[in-house]
Amino acid sequence: MRLFHEQGYSATTVDQIAAAAEISPSTFFRYFPTKEATVLYDPFDPMLIAAALAQPPELSPIGALRATVTTIREVLPADEWERERQRQRLVLREPELRTAAMDKFAEGIDLLAGFAAQRTGREPGGFEVRNWAGAVVGVVLAAFLGSAADPEADTLEVLDEAVAHLEAGLPL
Structure with missing residues (x-):
């Protein structure tokens, strides 16, 4: 880096x-x-999914993701998060990396579909589960793009706001 x-x-x-x-x-x-x-190697995805699965079972999948953001904020050292933020900015800034990142987004949908399936007892390949996972990835991508454009943005805060907006049904 x-x-x-x-x-x-x-x-x-x-x-x-x-x-x-x-x-x-x-x-x-x-x-x-x-x-x-x-640059594309992301050690945080498995950690995030594990933390989301560890959330209380009464939380909805979205509620578990929001609680996970709070957990990550509390346990991840600031310098480690800053390195991750710099990595994300590089990926979003470089056209070559942005294109390659599309495969990572597909992997993210698979990870989130597996997470949602475990939390809801549904099949990870089910239409609703994959559609939900795709919506989460889209919201996360929009949040990362927005925070990458603003060097002062708190990416975790923007991410939580984005997931809260998804939880509310994405009202305009």
């Missing part, structure tokens, strides 16, 4: 990343298949 910030994403090479990490390029490729993968 430091190299991407200093030189720009496109100008940074795998050889430079490997040198900065004090590894060989071949070792780099054992961990990441592409330069894109270094």
Whole structure:
């Protein structure tokens, strides 16, 4: 991330990343298949789903997601969240990464559909479950795009507002 910030994403090479990490390029490729993968790797999704599943069962799936945002705010160190925020901004700013991120959004729908299925006793491939998961991903994407455009925005606060708006039925 430091190299991407200093030189720009496109100008940074795998050889430079490997040198900065004090590894060989071949070792780099054992961990990441592409330069894109270094930025697109998101360690938080599984953690978020686990935290959402741990929420009280009486909460709706949306209620559990909102409670998860509060939990993450309380347990995630500020510097770790700031690194994640910088990663998200880079993904949303670089056209090459934005395009590649579409696969990640599809994975997000799968993760959320699995979560909703577990909470509701429905099938993860069911129309309503996948439609709900797609709506959540759309709302999250809109929140990230909005907060990425504002360096002062508290992304977790914007995310909670976005999910609350979804919970209210997305009134205009």
